């Protein structure tokens with residue numbers, strides 16, 4: 513009997529670890545094997561604060577690059593997420609704003625802290641695809657393409673202050689509590705998926721920055737809990753929003769590039785931390801967005817302002833990197 517009990521325990525452990533894995537969505541690459549996309553964050557304000565101007569330029573660039581999909585780094589609907597699946601903000605801040613033909617592609621969205629202040633399950637509900645088929649939002653998931661894997665991570669539950677000062681705002685923590693269990697499972701699932709990945713490019717996307725010199729700055733919880741996993745698994749890029757700016761910081765301890773695209777609407781905060789400049793490559797305290805072009809051995813990241821002007825370009829090479837490591 514004891515043997516059977518042990519066997520049952522083994523089976524249930526296997527079952528739990530298998531069912532725990534992050535959901536994986538497949539997305540095809542272009543016929544030449546490349547992939548291109550645009551990244552926008554912190555946007556849903558019914559077109560105000562230059563949201564519409566950013567959208568227009570994003571549409572222009574997306575057409576030029578013939579993008580495969582769009583990534584949203586979260587804070588999709590201000591101020592307090594969606595009130596429900598019938599909230600008109602979904603159309604007024606998303607469908608009607610990003611109306612260029614070139615942007616009628618899949619949108620992969622993560623949640624930001626402002627999204628957690630509404631009915632969080634509304635944004636996660638696939639029924640929204642009946643209103644706009646572009647919309648895909650999950651808490652944490654993987655988009656698998658032939659040359660790159662994108663690991664979307666739900667970063668809001670990592671941040672202590674949302675739990676320590678819950679009176680400031682009400683958060684919809686359905687599906688997150690108990691918090692410690694949620695976070696440890698997420699980190700474990702991510703680590704397993706990163707270790708298993710054979711993609712040429714490993715790209716992690718979250719709402720909160722790991723490193724930033726903007727208004728919110730570094731997220732200490734992510735530096736402590738997430739960054740070691742990213743570094744140990746050769747992640748190439750960490751892409752985020754939260755600070756309403758465009759920013760590029762390189763790492764001094766690994767190959768990771770920290771890329772902030774949080775300029776989807778309200779910006780111009782004006783409080784950059786000028787003291788901390790290690791690894792700082794670029795900072796723009798205004799609205800805009802980012803494009804990403806991937807080929808097997810090279811990646812190109814470009815930042816644009818609301819006039820579509822190129823502000824900063826990052827070129828990464830796989831071959832050169834391994835050569836310089838010898």
Ligand SMILES: *[C@@H]1O[C@H](CO)[C@@H](O)[C@H](O)[C@H]1NC(C)=O
Nearest residue numbers: 561562778779780798799818
């Ligand atoms: C819109 O963008 C322009 C150009 O960058 C800027 O001067 C203006 O302040 C922005 N408006 C708002 C409301 O942020």
